[in-house]
Amino acid sequence: xxxxxxxxxxxxxxxxxxxxxxxxxxxxxxxxxxxxxxxxxxxxxxxxxxxxxxxxxxxxxxxxxxxxxxxxxxxxxxxxxxxxxxxxxxxxxxxxxxxxxxxxxxxxxxxxxxxxxxxxxxxxxxxxxxxxxxxxxxxxxxxxxxxxxxxxxxxxxxxxxxxxxxxxxxxxxxxxxxxxxxxxxxxxxxxxxxxxxxxxxx
Numbered sequence: 552x553x554x555x556x557x558x559x560x561x562x563x564x565x566x567x568x569x570x571x572x573x574x575x576x577x578x579x580x581x582x583x584x585x586x587x588x589x590x591x592x593x594x595x596x597x598x599x600x601x602x603x604x605x606x607x608x609x610x611x612x613x614x615x616x617x618x619x620x621x622x623x624x625x626x627x628x629x630x631x632x633x634x635x636x637x638x639x640x641x642x643x644x645x646x647x648x649x650x651x652x653x654x655x656x657x658x659x660x661x662x663x664x665x666x667x668x669x670x671x672x673x674x675x676x677x678x679x680x681x682x683x684x685x686x687x688x689x690x691x692x693x694x695x696x697x698x699x700x701x702x703x704x705x706x707x708x709x710x711x712x713x714x715x716x717x718x719x720x721x722x723x724x725x726x727x728x729x730x731x732x733x734x735x736x737x738x739x740x741x742x743x744x745x746x747x748x749x750x751x752x753x
Contacts, residue, residue, distance in 0.1 A: 555662055556582040556595070558621070560612075561602030570602060577655050587612050597662045600654070601625045601636070602647070608632055610639035617641075622661040626654075630671045643667035690732050696750065698725040703742050703751040 557579050561567040564586075571581045582596035588611065599621050601613060605628045616623050617640035624643040625636035633644040643661050645654065646669055657667040691699065694715075701711045712722040726738070733748075735741035745751045 554578070554580050555659060556580045556597045557658060558582045558596040558599040558616075559584045559602070560587060560599055560616075560623075562587055562604050563602070566602050566604070570600065573651060574600075574655075574658075577651070579655070579658070596621060598658050599623045600658060601641070603627045603632060603636065605647070608635065610636055610641070613639040613641060622664075624654075624657055624661055624667060630669070633669070645669050646671075690748075691729065691750065695725050695729050695732070698722065699729055699741075699745055699751055702726065702729070702738055703745065 557574050559567050559571045559574070559581060561570065561584075564584075567584045567586075571584055575581055587601070587609070599616050601610075601623050603610075603625055608627065610625070613623055613625075613636070622642040623640065624645065625633070625641040626645055626647045626649070627633050627636060628647050630646070636644050643657055643666060645657055645667070649657075649669070660667050697715060698711055701714055706714065708722045708726060709719050711726070712719040715722065730736070730738070730741050733741045733744045735744055742751065
């Protein structure tokens with residue numbers, strides 16, 4: 552197996568240096584280090600690992616690498632932040648606290664042309680894609696839209712059932728159907744997605 556050249560990108564010089572040292576210890580060749588805002592990232596590399604940092608990340612400059620054909624693995628602190636990285640062109644996304652062995656394996660997989668996603672990130676991406684593909688006018692039945700409006704008011708299943716004069720288990724069925732159609736894991740996430748789709752106004 553030939554040596555793998557890795558470019559390390561990150562806002563924090565200390566974090567960049569630590570990541571570079573970790574990679575070097577595994578006999579990976581660090582092709583260079585750069586900040587996200589550097590006008591010219593060195594692109595003579597097989598892959599890049601982009602440390603998004605602990606806050607709300609921005610991915611300006613990531614497209615310079617992807618346009619040059621460099622696959623980019625982004626390390627994010629939260630699964631929700633991965634969406635921005637993938638939209639910016641990242642080929643992979645892992646959480647920042649991932650095990651070193653998983654990081655090394657992910658970089659080698661990217662160099663082979665594969666996409667690498669943390670399981671939770673993959674599920675979030677699939678749900679977001681499903682929700683984006685929905686036609687808001689056709690996705691939910693009229694009754695489900697009624698239930699959704701009451702969900703947005705913070706009503707529990709029992710109160711929804713009383714308001715709509717239906718059985719509580721029927722209300723629960725409608726709530727579960729709404730969550731599935733919107734690709735949401737819980738009520739709060741469903742309401743957020745519904746607002747974005749224009750199905751409810753808070």
